[in-house]
Amino acid sequence: MRMRRKAWTEPELAACPYFIEQPSAHRGQWRELFEARQPVMLEIGCGKGVSTAQMACDNPGVNYIAIDEVRHVLAVSVRNTQAAYGDETPQNIVFSAVDALRIHDTFSAEDGIERIYISFPNPWDERAKHHKRRLTHPRQLAQYRAFLKPGGEIWFKTDNDALFTATKRYLGESGFEIAYLTDDLHASGFAPNYVSEHEQLYAGQGKPIRFLIARMLDAPSADASAPISFPQGEG
Numbered sequence: 001m002r003m004r005r006k007a008w009t010e011p012e013l014a015a016c017p018y019f020i021e022q023p024s025a026h027r028g029q030w031r032e033l034f035e036a037r038q039p040v041m042l043e044i045g046c047g048k049g050v051s052t053a054q055m056a057c058d059n060p061g062v063n064y065i066a067i068d069e070v071r072h073v074l075a076v077s078v079r080n081t082q083a084a085y086g087d088e089t090p091q092n093i094v095f096s097a098v099d100a101l102r103i104h105d106t107f108s109a110e111d112g113i114e115r116i117y118i119s120f121p122n123p124w125d126e127r128a129k130h131h132k133r134r135l136t137h138p139r140q141l142a143q144y145r146a147f148l149k150p151g152g153e154i155w156f157k158t159d160n161d162a163l164f165t166a167t168k169r170y171l172g173e174s175g176f177e178i179a180y181l182t183d184d185l186h187a188s189g190f191a192p193n194y195v196s197e198h199e200q201l202y203a204g205q206g207k208p209i210r211f212l213i214a215r216m217l218d219a220p221s222a223d224a225s226a227p228i229s230f231p232q233g234e235g
C-alpha cells in the first residue's frame with residue numbers, strides 16, 4: 001500500500017543528524033560517519049524501520065546504514081528510531097535515500113559492508129520482464145558483491161514463494177552459498193529475529209515467513225561475473 005507524502009518529511013529529514021543527504025558523496029567513506037570503528041551492516045528497503053530501529057538500539061557494537069528509495073518512508077524510520085533511542089542521539093545508525101538499482105554509485109569495497117538485510121522486497125512477480133527489478137536479482141547481487149567484505153552475508157526474508165525460490169537460484173548463480181534456510185522463520189526458533197512491519201503483517205495473516213542467510217564465496221560462476229548493464233526505464 002502506497003503511503004501518503006507527509007508535510008513534515010523534509011523538515012524532519014533536514015533536522016536529523018543521522019540522515020545523510022548526499023549518499024554518493026560518501027562512497028568508500030561510510031565508516032567515517034560513525035564514531036566507533038566496528039562492523040558495518042546495510043539494510044536495503046528498510047521501509048518504516050520498525051525492525052531496523054530495534055536492531056540498531058539493541059546492538060550498539062554494530063554500525064548500521066539503512067536505505068530506502070522513498071523519503072517519506074525514511075522520515076517515519078527516523079521517527080521510529082528516535083523513539084527506540086529515547087533522549088539519546090543514535091550514534092550507530094544512519095539513514096539515506098538510495099535507489100538500490102543503482103547502489104554501485106553509493107557503496108564500494110572500501111566501505112567494508114559485512115552483512116546486507118533485505119526484508120520483504122517487492123516480488124515483481126506479475127511479469128517476467130520485471131524480474132530484473134528484484135532486489136535479489138543477479139544484477140543486484142553482482143552490485144552487492146562489489147562492496148560486500150569477503151565472506152559477507154545477505155539475510156533475506158519474504159512471504160513470497162516464487163521470489164524465495166528464484167532468489168535461491170539467483171544466489172547460487174552469483175557466487176553465494178546458503179548458510180541457513182528455513183521455510184517458517186517464526187516456528188524455527190531462530191533468534192534474535194527483529195520483526196519488520198511487513199513481517200508482522202504477513203505473519204498476522206498466518207503466512208509462513210521464508211528466511212535465508214547466504215554467504216559470499218570467493219568467485220561467482222562465469223555467467224554471474226559477466227559485465228552487467230544497468231536498467232534504463234522499464235528494462
Ligand SMILES: C[S@@+](CC[C@H](N)C(=O)[O-])C[C@H]1O[C@@H](n2cnc3c(N)ncnc32)[C@H](O)[C@@H]1O
Pocket residue numbers: 044045046047048049067068069070073098099100101118119120121122196197198199
Ligand atoms: C514491502 S516494503 C518492506 C519494508 C520493510 N523492509 C519491511 O519488511 O517492513 C519494501 C520497501 O522497499 C523499498 N524499495 C523498493 N524498491 C527499492 C529500491 N529500488 N531501492 C530502495 N528501496 C526500495 C520500498 O520503498 C519499501 O519501503
